[in-house]
Amino acid sequence: MVAGYGDDHAHDHKPKFFTRWFYSTNHKDIGTLYLIFAIVAGVLGGFLSFWMRAELGEPGIQYFEDDIRRFNVYATMHGLIMIFFVVMPALIGGFGNWFVPIMIGAPDMAFPRMNNLSFWLLPTAFACICISFFVPGGEGGEAGFGGGWVMYPPLSTSGSPGPAFDFIIVGLLAAGFSSIFGAINFITTILNMRAPGMTMHKMPLFAWSVLVTAFLLLLALPVLAASLFMLLTDRIPGGTGFFDPSMGGDPVMFQHLFWFFGHPEVYIMILPAFGIVSHVVSTASKKPIFGYLGMAYAMVAIGVVGFVVWAHHMYTVGMHPFLKAYFVAATLVIAVPTGVKVFSWLATMWGGSIRFTIPMQWALAFIILFVIGGVTGVVLANASIDTLLHDTYFVVAHFHYVLSMGAVFGIFCGFYYWFGKMSGYLYNKWLAGAHFWLFFIGVNLIFMPQHFMDMKRRYVDYPVEMADLNWLSTMGIIPTGLGMLFFFLMLIEAFIVRRPAGDNYWGEGATTLEWTLSSPPPFHQFNKLPVMEYDDHH
Amino acid sequence: MRLKKALLLGIPALLLASASAFGAEPSFGWDVGVTDNAAEGEKFLYYVYVLIAVIVAFVFVLMAYIMIRFREKANPTPSKTTHHVGLEIVWTILPVLLLMTLVYPSFSTLFKQDIIKEADMTIKATGYTWHWQYDYVGMEDQIDEIISKPLSREEAGEDKYLLATNAPLVVPSGTKVKVLVTSDRNLHSFSVDPFWVKVDAIPGRINETWFEVYEGKEGTYYGQCAELCGINHYYMPIEVRVVTKDQFNSFVASGGDYASLPADKNAVQTAALNK
Ligand code: HEM
Numbered sequence: 136m137v138a139g140y141g142d143d144h145a146h147d148h149k150p151k152f153f154t155r156w157f158y159s160t161n162h163k164d165i166g167t168l169y170l171i172f173a174i175v176a177g178v179l180g181g182f183l184s185f186w187m188r189a190e191l192g193e194p195g196i197q198y199f200e201d202d203i204r205r206f207n208v209y210a211t212m213h214g215l216i217m218i219f220f221v222v223m224p225a226l227i228g229g230f231g232n233w234f235v236p237i238m239i240g241a242p243d244m245a246f247p248r249m250n251n252l253s254f255w256l257l258p259t260a261f262a263c264i265c266i267s268f269f270v271p272g273g274e275g276g277e278a279g280f281g282g283g284w285v286m287y288p289p290l291s292t293s294g295s296p297g298p299a300f301d302f303i304i305v306g307l308l309a310a311g312f313s314s315i316f317g318a319i320n321f322i323t324t325i326l327n328m329r330a331p332g333m334t335m336h337k338m339p340l341f342a343w344s345v346l347v348t349a350f351l352l353l354l355a356l357p358v359l360a361a362s363l364f365m366l367l368t369d370r371i372p373g374g375t376g377f378f379d380p381s382m383g384g385d386p387v388m389f390q391h392l393f394w395f396f397g398h399p400e401v402y403i404m405i406l407p408a409f410g411i412v413s414h415v416v417s418t419a420s421k422k423p424i425f426g427y428l429g430m431a432y433a434m435v436a437i438g439v440v441g442f443v444v445w446a447h448h449m450y451t452v453g454m455h456p457f458l459k460a461y462f463v464a465a466t467l468v469i470a471v472p473t474g475v476k477v478f479s480w481l482a483t484m485w486g487g488s489i490r491f492t493i494p495m496q497w498a499l500a501f502i503i504l505f506v507i508g509g510v511t512g513v514v515l516a517n518a519s520i521d522t523l524l525h526d527t528y529f530v531v532a533h534f535h536y537v538l539s540m541g542a543v544f545g546i547f548c549g550f551y552y553w554f555g556k557m558s559g560y561l562y563n564k565w566l567a568g569a570h571f572w573l574f575f576i577g578v579n580l581i582f583m584p585q586h587f588m589d590m591k592r593r594y595v596d597y598p599v600e601m602a603d604l605n606w607l608s609t610m611g612i613i614p615t616g617l618g619m620l621f622f623f624l625m626l627i628e629a630f631i632v633r634r635p636a637g638d639n640y641w642g643e644g645a646t647t648l649e650w651t652l653s654s655p656p657p658f659h660q661f662n663k664l665p666v667m668e669y670d671d672h673h
Numbered sequence: 674m675r676l677k678k679a680l681l682l683g684i685p686a687l688l689l690a691s692a693s694a695f696g697a698e699p700s701f702g703w704d705v706g707v708t709d710n711a712a713e714g715e716k717f718l719y720y721v722y723v724l725i726a727v728i729v730a731f732v733f734v735l736m737a738y739i740m741i742r743f744r745e746k747a748n749p750t751p752s753k754t755t756h757h758v759g760l761e762i763v764w765t766i767l768p769v770l771l772l773m774t775l776v777y778p779s780f781s782t783l784f785k786q787d788i789i790k791e792a793d794m795t796i797k798a799t800g801y802t803w804h805w806q807y808d809y810v811g812m813e814d815q816i817d818e819i820i821s822k823p824l825s826r827e828e829a830g831e832d833k834y835l836l837a838t839n840a841p842l843v844v845p846s847g848t849k850v851k852v853l854v855t856s857d858r859n860l861h862s863f864s865v866d867p868f869w870v871k872v873d874a875i876p877g878r879i880n881e882t883w884f885e886v887y888e889g890k891e892g893t894y895y896g897q898c899a900e901l902c903g904i905n906h907y908y909m910p911i912e913v914r915v916v917t918k919d920q921f922n923s924f925v926a927s928g929g930d931y932a933s934l935p936a937d938k939n940a941v942q943t944a945a946l947n948k
């Protein structure tokens with residue numbers, strides 16, 4: 136397999152607590168920080184969503200009587216937190232930092248200090264977002280920003296005069312710079328620091344997925360930053376009027392800018408999950424990935440085409456039908472590389488010797504949920520159908536199937552796959568299994584009924600005819616919440632009992648470089664670079 | 674071997690089941706197809722539903738088969754196959770072909786919805802924070818603008834709360850109605866599902882859409898705002914009262930008196946129902 140790497144365990148010095156965790160430049164420690172951060176933010180973002188779901192459980196206004204605008208604030212915060220502070224930090228900052236350098240045989244990231252900056256910008260950003268929750272935002276001085284995670288003007292300019300939205304702008308700019316720095320770091324690391332013999336076409340798919348994601352970040356986030364700045368100057372009294380029709384501006388311009396960032400953003404959230412699932416499927420089937428090159432270039436294709444489909448989020452703004460027709464066609468094209476991914480996973484399993492390990496269960500569930508979310512995407516791609524479905528719960532169900540379930544299942548898949556490697560301890564299979572089944576049943580119960588609800592989005596109250604499905608959907612938060620409880624029980628149990636994990640606890644299917652190291656890996660790995668000896672695809 | 678047979682029988686059975694489940698009894702909770710665009714949109718939507726049901730069924734059955742056939746116990750030694758060019762070409766081309774079948778109906782329904790025919794009358798719908806206003810363009814000297822505000826729970830009753838308004842938009846059936854949509858301040862969206870109509874109300878822009886309700890389908894139809902517009906986004910419904918041409922003419926002749934309209938069982942009948 137791999138020969139010639141060396142580690143001097145005796146000299147594996149770790150810095151003291153404060154220096155280690157606050158000045159950290161070590162990619163594994165920074166990865167751990169990102170993961171802890173994502174878990175904390177996830178609890179908050181989840182709490183907000185449960186509160187909204189509780190409100191929607193029956194018609195009438197139950198929990199938001201004092202200030203119904205608060206519902207919109209919750210939805211906005213929930214969306215922003217889940218995207219920028221849970222999914223992205225966990226997949227890219229967490230697993231990307233932990234495993235990209237190891238998988239390509241590098242000792243660390245290319246710019247360790249910038250890596251530290253990337254991480255610490257994030258709690259700063261999160262603090263701004265949290266402050267926004269409590270300071271005046273609405274026209275009547277109500278707290279928080281309720282304009283949706285898409286932040287469309289004029290609701291985000293003249294419609295939200297208070298400082299709440301300014302805090303969100305600053306927070307998102309900080310989070311955006313954090314991601315841009317991270318992206319630069321990953322691109323440099325992956326292009327320049329691969330071990331001898333690790334050519335691009337032998338690089339593990341997770342590294343490929345993070346590389347494509349990093350390019351998407353690098354190209355998309357500056358557009359978000361620019362549009363946020365434009366909002367900021369538009370908000371200043373007597374300032375600019377980019378999006379203000381009374382000054383010759385146009386609110387739709389913002390929507391184009393936002394979705395030029397926003398659509399690549401959804402692939403930013405899902406591509407790393409693709410990478411993780413590929414490894415888990417291959418490991419559990421004890422078979423190399425089927426169609427490795429097709430898999431890698433399918434991700435590249437998704438990334439490229441992802442930049443030219445943005446206006447499928449804007450079919451109702453009054454675009455020319457020819458323009459809509461173009462976006463329909465371009466969007467349908469994305470289904471093709473996506474299909475390649477799904478079929479290649481199935482082909483990887485075909486002929487394999489499949490063990491239904493906990494990560495494999497999450498991976499299989501990921502495929503199921505992603506297929507469902509994918510085909511409802513094909514429905515929405517058709518502009519003439521989107522006329523009916525735009526801004527309804529069908530869309531909410533669609534993007535939660537791909538995000539809240541797709542991306543989150545990818546996160547848990549990676550978490551259970553690498554938990555032993557990262558912590559050095561094995562988890563309790565029963566607790567992990569309970570987490571999986573409760574969560575899987577719960578999220579389906581929440582989101583499946585939403586396809587049939589015929590209800591508009593971002594509504595705090597709805598006509599009684601929609602009550603039954605809403606009740607069913609709200610019931611789903613019980614198993615989902617219990618599932619999360621088992622996740623934390625699993626964590627606590629694992630750190631109390633401390634069953635040591637071997638170097639390669641998955642056995643023959645796990646062929647990437649992290650399985651050649653101890654669990655947890657030494658503080659500095661690959662002081663002598665590993666050399667890829669034989670021709671092998673992962 | 675037995676599994677393979679089961680699979681051969683199982684797939685078509687599942688496909689048929691799912692196709693009939695989706696195709697058989699279309700139910701949207703409203704009268705199916707009261708406009709051409711709605712009827713064609715629904716037909717196309719069912720086609721897409723059947724297509725995706727077939728795809729989902731195929732993938733899930735295949736997955737289930739693989740999970741049973743290639744589980745560790747049943748297949749202790751994994752194969753080493755990692756390529757099959759033919760297969761990879763098939764699963765690239767096949768989805769392309771399936772998607773191509775969507776292109777024609779997608780575009781034709783789209784162009785029908787968006788390219789507005791010669792209109793018989795024009796309404797201007799303006800979104801305010803938080804209610805709608807309707808102007809009969811070119812008829813201003815005969816009929817005032819309609820300021821359509823939502824009814825409270827007590828006025829509307831449980832069933833029609835968040836749908837009913839004090840003053841619905843009144844339009845004739847069998848008439849091509851063009852709607853110009855704009856907004857005074859925030860974004861809104863003029864959205865009436867039974868007509869298959871949704872277009873954003875944007876300050877500084879005038880968007881257009883159109884509908885023509887079939888004759889014989891007169892009645893009250895409801896829509897709701899479909900673009901986040903602030904606190905009362907959930908509470909600015911759109912109520913459209915479709916009447917015959919004669920009834921519409923007498924409505925106009927009366928200067929927009931709702932009392933001139935016949936009673937409608939699907940609408941709220943209250944004293945509040947007037948301006
Ligand atoms: C099981 C957990 C979750 C539940 C119960 C849940 C529930 C909800 C609810 C009730 C809304 C408001 C919908 C509306 O009124 O329009 C919402 C919006 C949203 N959710 Fe989730 N969600 C969950 C997980 C996630 C995750 C993991 C993500 C991450 C990527 C996510 C992303 C979003 C986004 C982007 C929005 C739109 C916010 C907006 O309208 O501005 N959700 N969710």
Ligand SMILES: [Cu+2]
Nearest residue numbers: 397398401448
């Ligand atoms: Cu998109």
Ligand SMILES: [Cu+2]
Nearest residue numbers: 898900902906
């Ligand atoms: Cu609205």
